[in-house]
Amino acid sequence: MIPNYILERLSWILLFISLQAFILFVSYLDSTIPVKPILYIVFLSLIIFIIFLFIRYQKETKFYKSVKEWDNYLDLNGLSSAETPFEAIVEQKLTEQIDMLKKDMAKNRVTMEQEKDELLAWIHEVKTPLTAMNLMIDRIPDEGVKSQLTYEWLRIHLLLDQQLHQKRIPFMENDLYIEMTDLQALIFTEIKTLRSWCIQKGIGFDVELEISEVLTDAKWLSFIIRQLLTNAVKYSEASDINVKSYLQNGQLKLEVQDFGRGIDAKDLPRIFDKGFTSTTEHQDNGATGMGLYLVKKAALNLSIHIEAVSTPNVGTTFTLTFPKKNEFVQIIGM
Template sequence: MEKIKKFVKTEVKICVAVFIVLLIFFFVFLFANLDFSLFYLSLEIVTFCLLIYLFICWVTFKKKENLQEQVNQLLIENRQLKNTIDIERKDLEEYFLLWVHQIKTPITVSDLILQKEKNPYTCQLKEQMFYIREYTNMAINYMKLKDRQADMDIAEVEIDKLLKSLLRKYSGLFIDKNISLDYQPIDTKIITDARWATILIEQILANALKYTNSGKITLSFDRDKNALKVKDTGIGIKSEDINKIFDRGYSGFNGRINEKSSGIGLYLVKKIAILLNIKIEVCSTVNVGSEFIICFPKQSYNFVR
């Protein structure tokens, strides 16, 4: 019954229009004293055509209504499925974050044990434990990127403070791998979020240390480009890999050979760079080294929201 009422409402205008036309013809026949048999014949023809038209419209209307009902049902199911997926994803994220935080305890205990033990493998184990800790932090940061707006604090930051905190953190790795550091105070400020910028620089510095077995790492600042440069004398990146290194899960030839790459670190760098309106340039030569140029915005700070 509801469908019929709705159909009548949609076709009432055409019915009224036909009725008015027939009424006009009726008065024409009446005042002109014409033969009403022709009028009745015309009335029958028009009524028959109108019924056929209404029947076709009714069939079409039913099809549209059925299709709309199916669409509405699919929309409801889609919303329900989306809500279910969101709940499951939230549960998974909460479990993942809980697991990552819990695993920090055995990592800390292992570090304490390694500090007490002295044997030929201690340095190697300490390095691997360091990377395990950094991978857990990377995972946490990766999850937090999804809720980045609540964690943004754009301000003027001394770049030396960012670098010195990282250099203190990685000093042991520099010593254990016998890699020298070429760094002079930069004495300049940038406009950015200190925490996320630190994570970005750390990923690039960690990669430089990871893939450098001898030589040095150079930190410098190009004032004209407002860019921090991180240069190493590591194994380098193949030219065909450079355009792919920021893709999620891509480890490249070097990562597969050394079994050190998760394919997440530089993807995290790319996401943070987009967030902070930072441009990353890469220059590299295999068996010579790589240089990552982190270009901070100069005047326009259109950060992603």
């Protein structure tokens, strides 16, 4: 701040030094003017000027220091009060800009809420003909055609479901209902939804649950498991997917293991990042990079720890570690 202040006041400092030099020059040219008293006066003036600069530095930089350290750009309470006309101009302009920014943010928030509500309403509207379409597909006698149409129907259904949860997840804490959930029934419901796709790809499921109940939000846990199972089926061919639960250190763990193409080691740390798709399979246009990102966000709100272990061309295992019962006080208190 001191170098900046010197640069800001450099013209005044140079003017003062120039005046003192001019006085010394005049006294040197005019022999009638005694030099020593002039030198003494110039020396005292320099001392007084330095003291003056120090005092003014403390006073004039107080406001700008607070601006520099200001970290809440929507609240002026952290700023020092303006004490000079120019500081008052800066403060006034900042206040006006913040008021405009707040108004714009409020308008954008309302617009986003309207768009979200309209999209959610549209998704719910689309689900009605989609359900009717599924019933019509069930009546098709040709099993080959039926299987293909069911697969395409499932893709649309899963994409709509992902979009629905993507819009709801910022407000997830308002939608939580923590209760004892039948883990087995939940898993088998999701497997049943994927049945036609699994038959088409020759994929089976091996479900082994030591613990079949868990304290959590059933709707959001269904979404998490649905995404993990969908990924497992998507990247597997003619192999089983293992789903098992067990207790470890007093915590319930749920594993979803596939024997598909796996994940490259350089990609593994980034799979939960928003919009990330595989670098090895970057031509996969069907990947949105949103599924695992939403899974991570939902798991975080449920205090579920999720981790992935994978070996290319061997398979991938996702492990959900549920919180202990007494840790749910944090979730319910959100």
